[in-house]
Amino acid sequence: MPTPSKRLGGIVPAGKSGWEVHFAAMTRKQAGEPIIMLSVGDHDFDTPAETVEACVTAVRSGHHHYTQLAGLPRLREAMAKISTRCTGVQTSASEIIAAPGGQLALYAAVQGTLDKGDHAVVVAPYYATYPGTFRAAEADFTVVEAQATDGFQPRAAAIEAALKPNTKAILINTPNNPTGAVYSRECLEAIAKLCVSRDLWLLSDEVYWTLGGGHHVSPRALPGMAERTLVINSMSKSHGMTGWRIGWLTGPESMISLLISLNLVTTYGLTDFVSRAAIEALENDYGVERIAGIYNGRRKTFLDAIRGLNDITVRGSEGGMYVMLDVSAIEPDDEKFAWDFLDAEKVGVMPGSSFGDAAAGHIRISLCQPDDVLLEAAARLRRFASSYRSKAA
Structure with missing residues (x-):
């Protein structure tokens, strides 16, 4: 067959991107493991019903x-x-x-x-x-x-x-x-x-x-x-x-x-x-105020739950749908930390180095889960961090 343009092959060069932890967590969850997915930024709730109904009306109206x-x-x-x-x-x-x-x-x-x-x-x-x-x-x-x-x-x-x-x-x-x-x-x-x-x-x-x-x-x-x-x-x-x-x-x-x-x-x-x-x-403004309130509340819930956790520092995390945690004092290799956290506690997070060198040594936590799930993930993080330190001591 004729060869494709070089442009296509250059858009996303081959190689590791750091997303392997997310894909592995998703695969394991789909296979039935009780994995808590905190690695992707997609809402855990549906589009507001008013917007859906507006779409249905538009379709039916030709x-x-x-x-x-x-x-x-x-x-x-x-x-x-x-x-x-x-x-x-x-x-x-x-x-x-x-x-x-x-x-x-x-x-x-x-x-x-x-x-x-x-x-x-x-x-x-x-x-x-x-x-x-x-x-x-x-x-x-x-x-x-x-x-x-x-x-x-x-x-x-x-x-x-x-x-x-x-x-x-x-x-x-x-x-x-x-x-x-x-x-x-x-x-x-x-x-x-x-x-x-x-x-x-x-x-x-x-x-x-x-x-x-x-x-x-x-x-x-x-x-x-x-x-x-x-x-x-x-x-x-x-x-x-x-x-x-x-x-x-x-x-x-x-x-x-x-x-x-x-x-x-x-x-x-x-x-x-x-x-x-x-x-x-x-x-x-369908859903705007409610969605903003959800994430502001979840951010506070999660950060309150990990407050005082030794050797983990919150960086940034003032807005958006994510919390960024510096785990380098526990494990400088953020990808290793994420893999070990997944294996030990069944929580999927993103290694910070997936997003640039400045975020190396961090993990990104998605807030796209209900409060009770975030609280459980925070408890597992506390347990994992304590266990990781004791093993390293």
Whole structure:
């Protein structure tokens, strides 16, 4: 057969990614073992019933046809209102392009700002798809690690040191996956000044903005940033719609109008009835307050349950759906810790090194389980940590 393009093989290079612990835990759970899965960030509850009913109504009403490339006008209006709330900048529908999920919005942002051979800076720890998204654009990138000792707040000086003459963009994520860190205003102001002085795009992944404990700051609202910031957003986390695949990109109107051409040759618009359900969910905030409350409560429950646990330190963990724990004082090899924890206590977690070198020595705990399950996992972690130390002594 003819050979495939080299581009495909370069998106995700072969090799270990750290996800082996998760896949093993899932396989064992499916085989009947009582594994507690704390390794993946997907809600343990269904999409709000009001959103589901809106979708059913749209299907039965005959909304089965093509939609506008940038999204239905009413959908873009609804997304603009949410973006105004998210970023603190008055946003119009012309500054919005709808996309099938936050990942496609990120893909559009990267394709829209970088040509082949251009350079970007990616702040880590990062969501797993970031490197592959830049490789798909055949762009070069440098990873800058936000340090655990700084609470995973990135330093502008470290970002500046990574810039090259052909750097075009910086990618950040707040509230952060995997660390749960919510970047401070001071941190974002320093990055914004760098973007303005070097005339750079800032790609800001804000899909967890409703889960930030009320402390989210969007860099789009900072001086000089509205014209150079592309905000990636999604309904997956905020509205409990992970499988619906609907998100959007906010940016300058001139960039958004250009990106409509990308939708022409990729998505050709969104699904009609899903779009109409999303409109209802956005206009009525279906599930938003409840979901935010669930994760804020779970975060407090879990952190209270492990408070005072010797040799384990909480890093970041102010928002999002995750808690990041520094276990290096017990076992510097976070992947070994995760495997041993799975084998001894039947709890699946993610090794921090899966998300970048700065998270090495950590484990990521997903809060996508009910309080009683999180409390049981915390008890097992206490037992395991104590046993691990005694064996090492």
